[in-house]
Every structure is written in C-alpha cells, then in structure tokens.
Amino acid sequence: MDPADIVERIKEDASLPKASMTKIIKEMLPPDVRVARDAQDLIIDCCVEFINLISSESNEVCSREERKTIAPEHVLKALQVLGFGEYIEEVYTAYEQHKLETMDSVRGGVRLNSVAEMTEEQALAEQQRMFAEARARMNGGTSVPTQTDPEPEPSLNS
Amino acid sequence: MTTEHDEDGGATTEEPHHPSLPISRIKRIMKLDKDINKVNSEAAFLITCSTELFLQFLAERSAQVVLERKKKTIKLDHFRVAVKQHQPTNDFLLDCLPNNSEVVPKESRGSGSKKDVGASGSKKIEAFFNKCS
Secondary structure, three states: OOHHHHHHHHHHHOOOOHHHHHHHHHHHOOOOOEEOHHHHHHHHHHHHHHHHHHHHHHHHHHHHOOOOEEOHHHHHHHHHHOOOHHHHHHHHHHHHHHHHHHHHHHOOOOOOOOEOOEOHHHHHHHHHHHHHHHHHHHHOOOOOOOOOOOOOOOOOOO | OOOOOHHHOOOOOOOOOOOOOOHHHHHHHHHOOOOOOEEOHHHHHHHHHHHHHHHHHHHHHHHHHHHHOOOOEEOHHHHHHHHHOOHHHHHHHHHOOOOOOOOOOOOOOOOOOOOOOOHHHHHHHHHHHHHHO
C-alpha cells in the first residue's frame, strides 16, 4: 500500500464514517434542504471534537473518583458539566433500553415479554428511579461551572 | 434510531436505542488520547448516543438558520451562526484552539492533549472560527 494511502486510511479510522453521518444529517433536514460539502466536513470534524471533549471530561471525573475505567456515570456528569445536560435524559433512556435488550439476548435469545422478574411497567419505574438517583448525584456533586441552558426542555428530536 | 411498537398510540418519539454510529469507532477515537486508559463499553455507548444527538442538533440548528434566510443549501456561514447561538457548543469549539485570545480558562478541560491524527480537524475548526472573529 502506498504510504500516502496508509496515512489516509489512518485518518479515516480516526474520524467518523461519512456515510452514516450524512444520513443522520439528512434525516434532520427538510426534504429540499442540502448541505454544502465543506460544511458537512466541518460538522463531522466538530463531532469528533465533541467526542474528545466528552471523553476528556469523563476521564477527569473518573480520575477524581480514583477509578481506572470510565463508567456511565462519569459520562453523564461530564455532559452536565459541559453544558449538554439536556442530552442526559435521552441517552440514559437509550442506555437503559439497551441494557434490557442485552440481558434478553444473554439469555440465549429467548424472547420474553418481561425481562427477568420485571414487567415493562416495573422496568420503567426502575428507570425513573435511576434517573432520580443520577440527578441527585449530579446536583449534589462538586463544583458545577456556570453554564447557560437556554432550553429548559430537551427538544432535539421532534 | 427506530421507533418500535407504535401500536399503542405512538407517543414515543424517535430515541437512539440503537445508535447509527459505530460504537467501536468512537471507542477508537477516544483511545487516541493517551491519558485515557479504559473505557467501559456502556460509557462508550452513552458517548456514541450523545455524539449522535450533538450531530442532530448541529444539523437541525443549521437548517433553521438556512430556512430563516430563505436559502436551500447549508453553507459554512449558516453553520457558524448556528454554533454561536448555543453557548456550550460555541465555547468548546472555540476552546479547542491552542492560542485563541478569547478563550476563557475552564476549570476542568481535561489534559488538553492533542492527537496527531486529529490535529488536521482541529486546525480546520480553528481556521473556520478565526475567520469570523
């Protein structure tokens, strides 16, 4: 392989897949709106920076707790601190759902209406309880830098 | 991002239960930072979902700017305006610059380590935002 190709390959590996990114962007736009190529590239780069930002902050939170592995609660705290608290509820919901589905498949792919001893209602209640816990942890946590939060309610997905 | 089981009245909005972005790729990007040791796979999942939300947010806001101006194609200018409208996003995209005089020192901004491979992306962002100040 040509050295230039190798470098190009490495750069791509360190970025996000263009096709997936483009698809997600398009889903958010009205049907007749397009994105210029250079704007699209910049958006993708900004998302990579976002990953760096959240990872870095999560790592800080993790270190402060003297833990070695970045865990979900570190990420949630990082989102809060960096001004992206409005994402917390949505990503946490996805995470809880993901956990339930993972538990399901671990059980040898047996599809049950209820997971373990929990019915869907109980699972939802459990989720709400964990939300409250996470919120309490965050609110009771150490210094929270000033951040503007113009939208009181998450409204990212309509 | 799929809606499942909408028969019961479809109150569910689209939630990223299954992120469209590859978690493994995001984990790889994270690991490029030498200060980051281990990442729990669930944490990587959360970051993947967050990144997807962020992307949607950027796209949505840019589209709003474009529509306000009665245009059809999102250009760099529209994206720039959209970013400036959201303080936290504005802060971090400017803050990733090495020597921006407008940078307000953050109390916790991580190690600030720059990865060689990601530097080209940062430089582009730097050039982009320096143009408008």
